[in-house]
Amino acid sequence: xxxxxxxxxxxxxxxxxxxxxxxxxxxxxxxxxxxxxxxxxxxxxxxxxxxxxxxxxxxxxxxxxxxxxxxxxxxxxxxxxxxxxxxxxxxxxxxxxxxxxxxxxxxxxxxxxxxxxxxxxxxxxxxxxxxxxxxxxxxxxxxxxxxxxxxxxxxxxxxxxxxxxxxxxxxxxxxxxxxxxxxxxxxxxxxxxxxxxxxxxxxxxxxxxxxxxxxxxxxxxxxxxxxxxxxxxxxxxxxxxxxxxxxxxxxxxxxxxxxxxxxxxxxxxxxxxxxxxxxxxxxxxxxxxxxxxxxxxxxxxxxxxxxxxxxxxxxxxxxxxxxxxxxxxxxxxxxxxxxxxxxxxxxxxxxxxxxxxxxxxxxxxxxxxxxxxxxxxxxxxxxxxxxxxxxxxxxxxxxxxxxxxxxxxxxxxxxxxxxxxxxxxxxxxxxxxxxxxxxxxxxxxxxxx
Amino acid sequence: xxxxxxxxxxxxxxxxxxxxxxxxxxxxxxxxxxxxxxxxxxxxxxxxxxxxxxxxxxxxxxxxxxxxxxxxxxxxxxxxxxxxxxxxxxxxxxxxxxxxxxxxxxxxxxxxxxxxxxxxxxxxxxxxxxxxxxxxxxxxxxxxxxxxxxxxxxxxxxxxxxxxxxxxxxxxxxxxxxxxxxxxxxxxxxxxxxxxxxxxxxxxxxxxxxxxxxxxxxxxxxxxxxxxxxxxxxxxxxxxxxxxxxxxxxxxxxxxxxxxxxxxxxxxxxxxxxxxxxxxxxxxxxxxxxxxxxxxxxxxxxxxxxxxxxxxxxxxxxxxxxxxxxxxxxxxxxxxxxxxxxxxxxxxxxxxxxxxxxxxxxxxxxxxxxxxxxxxxxxxxxxxxxxxxxxxxxxxxxxxxxxxxxxxxxxxxxxxxxxxxxxxxxxxxxxxxxxxxxxxxxxxxxxxx
Numbered sequence: 001x002x003x004x005x006x007x008x009x010x011x012x013x014x015x016x017x018x019x020x021x022x023x024x025x026x027x028x029x030x031x032x033x034x035x036x037x038x039x040x041x042x043x044x045x046x047x048x049x050x051x052x053x054x055x056x057x058x059x060x061x062x063x064x065x066x067x068x069x070x071x072x073x074x075x076x077x078x079x080x081x082x083x084x085x086x087x088x089x090x091x092x093x094x095x096x097x098x099x100x101x102x103x104x105x106x107x108x109x110x111x112x113x114x115x116x117x118x119x120x121x122x123x124x125x126x127x128x129x130x131x132x133x134x135x136x137x138x139x140x141x142x143x144x145x146x147x148x149x150x151x152x153x154x155x156x157x158x159x160x161x162x163x164x165x166x167x168x169x170x171x172x173x174x175x176x177x178x179x180x181x182x183x184x185x186x187x188x189x190x191x192x193x194x195x196x197x198x199x200x201x202x203x204x205x206x207x208x209x210x211x212x213x214x215x216x217x218x219x220x221x222x223x224x225x226x227x228x229x230x231x232x233x234x235x236x237x238x239x240x241x242x243x244x245x246x247x248x249x250x251x252x253x254x255x256x257x258x259x260x261x262x263x264x265x266x267x268x269x270x271x272x273x274x275x276x277x278x279x280x281x282x283x284x285x286x287x288x289x290x291x292x293x294x295x296x297x298x299x300x301x302x303x304x305x306x307x308x309x310x311x312x313x314x315x316x317x318x319x320x321x322x323x324x325x326x327x328x329x330x331x332x333x334x335x336x337x338x339x340x341x342x343x344x345x346x347x348x349x350x351x352x353x354x355x356x357x358x359x360x361x362x363x364x365x366x367x368x369x370x371x372x373x374x375x376x377x378x379x380x381x382x383x384x385x386x387x388x389x390x391x392x393x394x395x396x397x398x399x400x401x402x403x404x405x406x407x408x409x410x411x412x413x414x415x416x417x418x419x420x421x422x423x424x425x426x427x428x429x430x431x432x433x434x435x436x437x438x439x440x441x442x443x444x445x446x447x448x449x
Numbered sequence: 450x451x452x453x454x455x456x457x458x459x460x461x462x463x464x465x466x467x468x469x470x471x472x473x474x475x476x477x478x479x480x481x482x483x484x485x486x487x488x489x490x491x492x493x494x495x496x497x498x499x500x501x502x503x504x505x506x507x508x509x510x511x512x513x514x515x516x517x518x519x520x521x522x523x524x525x526x527x528x529x530x531x532x533x534x535x536x537x538x539x540x541x542x543x544x545x546x547x548x549x550x551x552x553x554x555x556x557x558x559x560x561x562x563x564x565x566x567x568x569x570x571x572x573x574x575x576x577x578x579x580x581x582x583x584x585x586x587x588x589x590x591x592x593x594x595x596x597x598x599x600x601x602x603x604x605x606x607x608x609x610x611x612x613x614x615x616x617x618x619x620x621x622x623x624x625x626x627x628x629x630x631x632x633x634x635x636x637x638x639x640x641x642x643x644x645x646x647x648x649x650x651x652x653x654x655x656x657x658x659x660x661x662x663x664x665x666x667x668x669x670x671x672x673x674x675x676x677x678x679x680x681x682x683x684x685x686x687x688x689x690x691x692x693x694x695x696x697x698x699x700x701x702x703x704x705x706x707x708x709x710x711x712x713x714x715x716x717x718x719x720x721x722x723x724x725x726x727x728x729x730x731x732x733x734x735x736x737x738x739x740x741x742x743x744x745x746x747x748x749x750x751x752x753x754x755x756x757x758x759x760x761x762x763x764x765x766x767x768x769x770x771x772x773x774x775x776x777x778x779x780x781x782x783x784x785x786x787x788x789x790x791x792x793x794x795x796x797x798x799x800x801x802x803x804x805x806x807x808x809x810x811x812x813x814x815x816x817x818x819x820x821x822x823x824x825x826x827x828x829x830x831x832x833x834x835x836x837x838x839x840x841x842x843x844x845x846x847x848x849x850x851x852x853x854x855x856x857x858x859x860x861x862x863x864x865x866x867x868x869x870x871x872x873x874x875x876x877x878x879x880x881x882x883x884x885x886x887x888x889x890x891x892x893x894x895x896x897x898x
Contacts, residue, residue: 201718207837211733224670269650284660295748341721388656
């Protein structure tokens with residue numbers, strides 16, 4: 001067994017350096033992104049890690065091999081983070097690691113800088129204490145995960161040989177709950193878009209022009225309201241195309257999961273749960289596609305007819321749905337509405353992502369289960385799915401022919417993508433130990449080329 | 450005839466001083482508001498003008514009498530302005546008077562600082578050239594017009610004697626079009642409110658929580674979409690209560706107004722006009738109540754389920770509608786919808802305003818028509834209505850028993866309440882001449898006490 005004896009204080013000091021780099025892929029300048037990539041590459045100097053251009057934000061690629069013919073795992077993660085959003089909603093500066101009880105708060109600390117940091121420490125422990133890794137390892141950390149990984153496909157295509165492996169282990173993709181070990185056997189796909197309704201050239205006084213022109217806010221509200229029925233099912237024709245009926249076995253499996261709806265609702269601060277009729281909460285979360293309005297904006301508070309109204313929509317997809325088909329269905333449905341003198345446009349975000357899944361019998365899943373059993377003895381490992389989307393998984397499958405195991409020590413309640421993102425400190429030590437066991441188990445279970 | 454020979458440059462330099470005071474009644478500090486009031490009172494020193502406390506932003510009150518028993522006009526206006534909104538939408542600093550071709554741009558220059566400035570110059574011309582005004586004059590300039598005049602009622606009640614007069618002449622309330630003289634025989638009422646939908650305690654990741662909770666943005670969109678039918682009529686039960694059928698005579702009168710719908714649409718930048726079915730554009734603008742969503746906001750652009758969605762709604766009322774009844778109808782309709790675990794609140798803005806009207810046969814309307822004929826010879830004076838709301842008119846009627854004549858040289862296309870508000874420079878000279886004639890005509894037509 002490796003020794004991880006640095007202690008939380010040393011870990012947190014180092015992690016603080018990493019999160020202090022505001023690597024917001026959506027709008028950071030190239031120098032900042034490169035600084036984060038370089039920090040990561042420097043940590044993995046022994047693995048010949050290098051910052052690799054991609055056409056967008058650079059990636060970090062490295063390899064640390066044990067022996068020819070040994071099985072190879074490609075470790076994946078990302079160094080970019082979500083935008084902070086409104087700074088006034090943060091209780092401390094988002095890029096300053098702030099300890100709060102048994103957690104640390106910062107943008108990206110849970111998604112995905114903390115989980116990647118765990119990997120770095122495990123590597124250094126193997127290097128210092130055993131000199132070699134238990135199996136061949138390759139590394140790929142990208143800087144565009146939060147914007148849909150637009151250049152990952154090209155990178156994988158041009159580096160297919162260098163990145164060849166037997167499996168991908170992703171340090172991204174959170175555990176479902178903080179109080180039990182879980183593995184995710186899939187992730188939802190993602191299609192998202194911006195809907196813009198343009199009216200007059202300027203905001204108009206609601207009295208002096210009221211009653212003469214269509215109001216873009218009304219048109220957009222009508223569009224958004226038309227996307228679901230009154231009970232919460234998506235009404236867009238074609239949206240559910242290809243979604244298989246939920247097998248009875250899976251329904252039973254999900255029904256057996258201990259899940260306290262009341263506590264879940266209380267935890268979120270809502271009086272009741274809601275969603276597509278005919279499915280339980282967990283069925284909706286894991287097995288059913290969703291369409292959410294992520295936000296909208298128009299005008300101001302006062303008495304104008306706004307000249308523009310805009311909304312962002314994201315659809316989370318399940319296996320069977322074709323991303324381009326969903327995009328065409330939603331976009332076509334929106335644009336087919338009569339608009340009385342205003343114009344409606346739908347601009348898809350780059351990076352359509354199909355849903356992804358891995359079998360419970362895959363050797364990497366078995367190895368991961370062993371690793372979690374070692375760190376959380378006596379606790380059954382729950383098989384969940386990730387409601388979020390990890391576009392990289394599909395690309396690994398398509399470009400490298402590899403399945404991806406999600407093995408993150410982030411937890412899905414840690415305000416990922418929201419203000420006051422945090423990470424549980426104890427996950428650092430647990431994650432290091434688990435990664436050690438995982439790699440040893442993979443070395444035994446995977447068959448190298 | 451008075452001589453107005455200062456010239457535009459001198460006028461604009463003085464007006465620039467006035468608009469430079471950022472007297473935004475919604476959020477300026479008290480010292481700034483007082484500075485604007487004091488500037489105005491200083492200009493009217495000969496009229497014993499003073500800054501008067503109101504419980505909110507102060508008012509400016511003065512009087513300049515010709516003779517006991519002569520008729521008396523109370524001149525009304527306001528020194529407060531709308532918020533600037535997003536500064537990036539302004540082409541020059543909003544509180545710096547900026548000349549652009551034959552206009553000047555600044556927040557408040559058209560609503561209502563320019564029109565009030567015209568009054569000041571006419572008073573000074575009478576003072577310098579004739580020593581006395583043509584009739585008794587009283588002055589009332591408030592600092593809360595843009596927030597619904599919340600303290601005006603109390604001020605009128607406590608100063609009823611000091612403000613007693615035969616008619617009110619309002620320097621607020623724009624002309625309908627720039628290319629013909631018009632008088633407004635009424636204004637719409639106003640009821641406005643903020644609708645807030647609260648969901649979870651925080652924004653939630655749309656993947657990790659999608660399908661489990663109601664989305665406040667969906668609920669708000671459904672609420673807003675339910676307020677109108679697909680053709681543009683308001684669907685709220687009770688909204689149209691008390692609205693009289695439009696008389697055939699008025700319909701004919703409106704049909705006779707030269708109005709180029711295509712040019713109007715082009716001017717606003719929309720491909721077609723729209724509104725309540727069964728009425729022409731001008732009928733809707735002048736004679737029909739409206740309900741407009743002034744703006745909304747929720748979440749951000751990216752992949753969250755927003756925890757809160759908010760919209761502001763304003764209703765413009767016509768004679769016959771009871772403001773409290775409209776508020777109750779809209780608020781009740783909104784709150785009666787099922788919401789699936791989120792909460793909906795409706796907070797009315799202060800200052801409900803009923804609609805107002807003055808007869809075409811009122812002596813002040815006749816005097817005003819003469820004044821416009823003098824300044825715009827050969828051009829027929831059009832009788833329009835103000836789509837906007839001037840709460841003061843109702844209060845003058847209720848508290849002082851006075852009708853109000855709108856006599857402003859602002860024009861309704863001058864981006865009132867929007868970025869890049871402007872005033873046509875030629876209106877300064879035209880307005881001064883017209884006010885002179887108006888006051889002389891009033892002196893002859895009004896019967897003093």
